[in-house]
Amino acid sequence: MANVYTETLNRLIEEFGKLPGIGPKSAERLAFHILKVQPAEALGLADAIRDLKNKTRRCEICNNLSEQPICQICSDPRRDKSLLCVVEQPKDLVSLEKTGACKWVYHVLGGHIAPLEGVEPEHLTIDKLVERVRQGNIKEVIMATNPNIAGDGTALYISSLLRTTSVKITILARGLSAGSTIEYASGKILTDAIIGRQQLE
Ligand SMILES: [Zn+2]
Numbered sequence: 022m023a024n025v026y027t028e029t030l031n032r033l034i035e036e037f038g039k040l041p042g043i044g045p046k047s048a049e050r051l052a053f054h055i056l057k058v059q060p061a062e063a064l065g066l067a068d069a070i071r072d073l074k075n076k077t078r079r080c081e082i083c084n085n086l087s088e089q090p091i092c093q094i095c096s097d098p099r100r101d102k103s104l105l106c107v108v109e110q111p112k113d114l115v116s117l118e119k120t121g122a123c124k125w126v127y128h129v130l131g132g133h134i135a136p137l138e139g140v141e142p143e144h145l146t147i148d149k150l151v152e153r154v155r156q157g158n159i160k161e162v163i164m165a166t167n168p169n170i171a172g173d174g175t176a177l178y179i180s181s182l183l184r185t186t187s188v189k190i191t192i193l194a195r196g197l198s199a200g201s202t203i204e205y206a207s208g209k210i211l212t213d214a215i216i217g218r219q220q221l222e
Contacts, residue, residue, distance in 0.1 A: 030056065082153075084129040084146045086111045094118075100126050103160040107150065107179065109133050109167060113203040117165060120212045125163065128153065133171040134178055147179060154188050163218055164192040167202045180221050191218040 024031065030052055037048035055063045079085070080092035087093070094100060094114075104125035108114050109132055117123050130145045154162060162183060166172035180190045194217030203211070 079129075083127045084131060084149070085114060085127060094126055100124060102126050103158060104163065105153065105159045105161070106163040106165050107176070108165045108203065109172065109175070110204070113165065113167070116204050116206065117211060117215070120208045120215065122212045122215045130166070130175065133166060133175040135171050142178060145175075147182070150179065151182050154183055154186050159188055161189045161191060163215075164190065164221060165203060168193070168195060169201070176221065190221045192221045193218050 026034070033052040033055060034045075034048045037043055037051045038045055040048075043051070055066070076088045077086055078088065078090075080087040080095055081090050082095045083092060085092045085094060089096075101124050105128055106114075106117065106123065106125050107128045107130065108117065109130050111129055114127050114129060128146065128150045130147065130150070132140055132145055134140060134142055134145065153159065162179075164176040164180070166176045176192060183190060193211075193214040195214070206214070
């Protein structure tokens with residue numbers, strides 16, 4: 022088939038097609054939409070993408086997404102900094118925050134330990150987490166890794182490292198069904214899991 026589109030249109034279709042959940046038809050539809058709208062609207066999208074990539078960084082304390090050296094949660098004086106909740110990804114933090122039940126601070130690991138995928142403990146922010154706990158101001162570490170094999174394994178690995186400290190280690194209660202993820206759990210189930218968290222032995 023002859024190439025019916027211009028080079029630039031083809032390029033945009035190709036870029037949209039790389040996005041998750043966007044098939045070839047949708048990519049084409051989005052590209053034609055961009056072609057149709059006013060330049061200011063289309064360039065607004067381009068600017069938003071550029072700004073996101075240029076301005077987003079990691080919080081120096083907790084590794085959460087931030088535009089400042091220290092994120093909004095770590096800077097919030099109303100947070101109880103003696104409670105530290107450990108999550109795999111910033112998306113998990115967002116799901117927990119939406120429940121409104123969390124007044125603690127976080128530590129974002131950047132994933133879970135998965136040797137078969139080449140993810141070893143040193144690829145995550147575990148060293149930094151242990152260092153934070155060793156500083157001695159944290160009373161409880163709440164493990165909110167995903168309730169599946171990789172998440173549980175990561176939580177157990179971390180708790181074994183923290184055993185030499187006097188910190189209390191808890192894990193979210195299992196109203197969260199095994200094998201599920203924090204990101205897609207409902208607010209009600211997450212809230213129950215937060216309230217019913219149990220000591221990790
Ligand atoms: Zn932070």
